[in-house]
Amino acid sequence: MEYLSFELPIKELMDQYQTCSLVGEESGVDVKLACSQIEDKIIEKKKEIYGNLSPWQRVQLSRHPDRPYALDFIKGITDKDSFLELHGDRNFADDPAMVGGLAKIDGKSVMIIGTQKGRTTKERQLRRFGMSNPEGYRKALRLMKLAEKFGIPVISLIDTPGAYPGLEAEERGQGEAIARNIFEMTMLKTPIFVYVIGEGASGGALGIGVGNKVYMLENTWYTVIAPESCSSILWRNWDHKEDAANALKLTPQDALKEKFIDGIIEEPLGGAHYEPQVAYEHLKTSILQNIKAFSKFTGKELETQRQDKFIAMGQFKG
Template structure:
């Protein structure tokens, strides 16, 4: 049984009835296949109706769903012969950033991602995907490795933002993020970034300044969380829904604004309901975009990437 979000209560009630009927059927000779089929059709209609008109705040909830596929799931599904690499060669290894080398559709690549973790224990170990400076320095090391060996870079972003703790600030959090962004913009190989769930602030941009930036259909990407925005503007987290609307943080808004380059459609009901088809669709989108970039001159790729980000927000 899936973990249901608040606005999915009607769907949860219907699926609960289906489970009850299946349980009754297994206990006796009752033939309830027809009734189950009707309820399943009703669930599909309800899902379609609900997910076609999600509000920005509801999309925030979907993007944060704990069962949504994270970076490691994307790597495991899409990358063959994956070899993880660890450490920043200076201080430590940050479990919030995963990365290594592998093959995508037969092509050698470097992959990097922010990883939230799947279980409570793992989420704590990975600091809920909020990286410290050593994580961003590891990402930078991997990007430089890719540049040296002419390997395309694929990044998978799902983070509320960089870790704001005192220890992180003491070790140069802002500098580490800035250097990671600088490296994204400097490499002479194709860089394709995907926002899987949350793309929060500089902690996300550090891995997402790519030639192509993709977002899953119900992902979000913003300079600040709705709660953070509400606490600054309204002095209260109660206005998070209003902030989500004003921030224009959905994939659909960001595509219109030219901040991202493409949206990857999710299965009905979101990627958390059917992770494998969602990741298959993402793999196809990455393959298509990578095919357009591989073989191009490195200087041209770098110049195009820099121009792309300089143009964002420019007045016409």
């Protein structure tokens, strides 16, 4: 387990607990009471730290190297061996940074799409840290259209620092691909449920972020720009990333207050990486509840509800 800088007090207690357990095993001395007291301190310290997270600390948690990624969540919420990954945009290429395919959740057919990061250096390079090229967004749209054809819900899992900013992505129409997705998703006649499971930045997130319901996991963020990028624009360096995180109002609580999202999915104490299975179950429960709630709507009603939801977010003057 890796620990972030603000988690070091927890690490110290965990080290004490491991030492206590080791002493008991090697000496044969009963140390259950001492270990139990350390366990209580660990829980208290976790509640103290994670109950008072700053926006920047929440950003750090969303990027924790042990945090589950899209494919982890897909495996955790779908029926065993039911996920069939589909590839390619039928126009240029396949994009490893955008994954998607058919699956079943408690026997219910769904189309799941999501941005996927990498664990190893090689995989991170392959998936570009979860930053999609235009073909990734076009693949996602192809899968959503396929879901519409067969009348099955779309589940979107967002975890991206943004769309890929490379020259080749711009040459192939990055802006158009994202704009096309946003346009087409507003008119899709099948339910779309969006979940921010990690980072949610800029058009890279919005390209698969238009849904009938939009949720954020507890330790995630969702805004127009990453704090570091905001700092570099306003202050010409990254030194003010914490100030930027505060100003951007990027936490789930901020988004819910402003009615950008419909709810917050609770995570295990300390983050999804502590108990991934618990996080999977919370996500799965929300998805099944939404599938049931929206199954009674017609395609036109789903389209209208989605459009009204996003139109209501803005302020317009005649």
